[in-house]
Amino acid sequence: MTLLVASLALTCSAFCTTLHAENTSHIGRHQSTPDDVQAINQVLLDFQSALLNKDVKQLSSLMLNSNILFASPSDQQTITRAREQVDVNYDGLPTGGYSNFARFIAGSKKRVQEKFYNVKISQDDNLAWASFDFEFLEDEKIQNYGLESWQLMKQTANGKFSAWCGRRTARPSNKSHSCPIHVLPEPLMRIEMIYGLVLVAALAHALWNSIVKGSQDHLLMLGAIRSVGLLVGGIVACFVPLPAAASLPFLLTAAAVHYVYYACMLNAYRLGDLGQVYPISRGMAPLVVTILGIVIAGEYLDGWKLAAIFLISTGLLSLSFSRGKPPSKAIAFAIATGLTIAGYTFLSGLGIRLAGSALSYIAWLEIAAGAGVVIAATVRRRSTAIEFARSHWRIGMIAGMLSVGAYGISLWAMTRLPMAPVAALRETSVIFASLIGVISLKEKFSLPRFAAACSVAVGIIVLTSPHAA
Incomplete structure (x- = not known):
C-alpha cells in the first residue's frame, strides 16, 4: 500500500511539474480576493434590486459616473433606418448611455x-469584468435576452466597485429559465x-x-x-469570514442531504456487496449532476x-455487474x-460560488455535515468508542485528513469549473479503489x-484534453 501511494504521488508530482515546465507563471496570476468578488457580486444584486x-x-450609485457607455448595439435594421431618416453617421450605439437607461426605468x-x-x-x-447571460422582463414577460458584459473599477478612495461600461447583445424572446445567480471566476491556474488536483482528490477519496x-x-x-x-472545520472557521x-x-x-446519503449508503452496504452497490451510486451521480447543471x-x-x-x-x-446482478433492494438503495x-x-x-470564501463554506459544511455523525457514533457505540x-486514532486521523482534503479540493474546483466534469473526475475514485484492491488485496483484475x-x-483523457477545455 505504501509503495502504491508513493508511486501515485510521484506520478502526480511529475504530472504537475510537466504542466509548469514553461516559464509562464505570471500568466493568469491576477490579484483577486474573496471580499472583492463578493463586492462585485453585490453590485450585480443591487442593480437587480434597483430595477x-x-x-x-440607488442605480446611479452603482455607476462610476452618469456619462458612461451603457447600451445595447442596435440591430442592422435599426441602424439602416436611423441612417436613412436621422443620422447618416449612426454607428448603432445610442447616445445618452446610462442616463437614457435610467430615465427609461424611472x-x-x-x-x-x-x-x-x-x-x-x-x-x-x-479592474474587473463581469459577463453573464440576461433576461429583461416587463410585467413578468421577457422582452429581450442575450449576453451582457460590464467593466468595473475599484475606487481607491472608498474601495467600492462601480460600473464603468456596460454592453449587451439583445434579442426578442418568449423563453424563460430559472436559476440562482452564481459566480464562476476565471481559473487562477x-x-x-x-x-x-481533482484526480488526486479521487485517489484520496x-x-x-x-x-x-x-x-x-x-x-x-x-x-x-x-x-x-469537525476539528479542521472549527479551526478554519475561526480565521475566515462567515459564508455570505x-x-x-x-x-x-x-x-441535510449528507445525512440522507449516510443512511442510504449504510443500507445499501447492508443489503448488497460493496463492489456492486458502490459503483452504481458513484457512477450515476455525474449523470444526474450533468442534467441538473444544464437544466437548472x-x-x-x-x-x-x-x-x-x-x-x-x-x-x-x-x-x-462484473460479479452478477445485485439484489433488488440493494440496487434501490x-x-x-x-x-x-x-x-x-x-x-x-x-x-x-455564493459564499464569498470557499474555505469558509467548506469549513462550515464540515461542521454541519459531521456533527450528527459524531454524535450518533458516540451514542450508539458508547461502550466501545473510547477504546x-x-x-485507531492514527489511522482515523489519516483517513479524516484524506476525506477533508478530497472533498475540499472538489468543492473548490467547482468555483472554477462546471460541476459535472468535476463530479465525473471525483467519482473515478471507484477505479482507484479497484486498483488498490488488485494491488494490495491481490484481487483478480478481471x-x-x-x-x-x-x-x-478514455473519458478522463477526452475530458482533460485541450479540445474539450
Whole structure:
C-alpha cells in the first residue's frame, strides 16, 4: 500500500511539474480576493434590486459616473433606418448611455426586472469584468435576452466597485429559465492543473473509503473521520469570514442531504456487496449532476465533455455487474445513494460560488455535515468508542485528513469549473479503489474490470484534453 501511494504521488508530482515546465507563471496570476468578488457580486444584486424598485438613485450609485457607455448595439435594421431618416453617421450605439437607461426605468409604468445567469467575474486588482447571460422582463414577460458584459473599477478612495461600461447583445424572446445567480471566476491556474488536483482528490477519496471498508467497526471509523472534519472545520472557521447569507440555504440543505446519503449508503452496504452497490451510486451521480447543471444552473458543456462524462459513468456503472446482478433492494438503495450524492454535490457547487470564501463554506459544511455523525457514533457505540479511539486514532486521523482534503479540493474546483466534469473526475475514485484492491488485496483484475478501467481512462483523457477545455 505504501509503495502504491508513493508511486501515485510521484506520478502526480511529475504530472504537475510537466504542466509548469514553461516559464509562464505570471500568466493568469491576477490579484483577486474573496471580499472583492463578493463586492462585485453585490453590485450585480443591487442593480437587480434597483430595477425592481425603480430606484434610480440607488442605480446611479452603482455607476462610476452618469456619462458612461451603457447600451445595447442596435440591430442592422435599426441602424439602416436611423441612417436613412436621422443620422447618416449612426454607428448603432445610442447616445445618452446610462442616463437614457435610467430615465427609461424611472418612467416605466410596468414592473421591470432583469435576471442574470452564468455570471463570470474576472478581476485584477482595481479592474474587473463581469459577463453573464440576461433576461429583461416587463410585467413578468421577457422582452429581450442575450449576453451582457460590464467593466468595473475599484475606487481607491472608498474601495467600492462601480460600473464603468456596460454592453449587451439583445434579442426578442418568449423563453424563460430559472436559476440562482452564481459566480464562476476565471481559473487562477491552468485548467489541466485543476483537473489533476481533482484526480488526486479521487485517489484520496478511494484511500479513505478503503480504510472504512477494512475497519472492524464502520460506524466508529466514519465517526472518527468526521471528528477530524469537525476539528479542521472549527479551526478554519475561526480565521475566515462567515459564508455570505446567499449561500446559507445551499449549505444547510447540502448538510441535510449528507445525512440522507449516510443512511442510504449504510443500507445499501447492508443489503448488497460493496463492489456492486458502490459503483452504481458513484457512477450515476455525474449523470444526474450533468442534467441538473444544464437544466437548472444553465451550465454549458460541449459534445466532448458530455461524451467524456458518459464514458466515465458507463465505466463505473459496469463494475457493478462484473460479479452478477445485485439484489433488488440493494440496487434501490444504491440508486438513492447516487441521487443524494448528486444532490449534495449540486447544492454545494452552487452554494460555494455564493459564499464569498470557499474555505469558509467548506469549513462550515464540515461542521454541519459531521456533527450528527459524531454524535450518533458516540451514542450508539458508547461502550466501545473510547477504546476504539485509543487504538485507531492514527489511522482515523489519516483517513479524516484524506476525506477533508478530497472533498475540499472538489468543492473548490467547482468555483472554477462546471460541476459535472468535476463530479465525473471525483467519482473515478471507484477505479482507484479497484486498483488498490488488485494491488494490495491481490484481487483478480478481471476482463470487466479492465474494460471499465479503459472506459474511464478514455473519458478522463477526452475530458482533460485541450479540445474539450
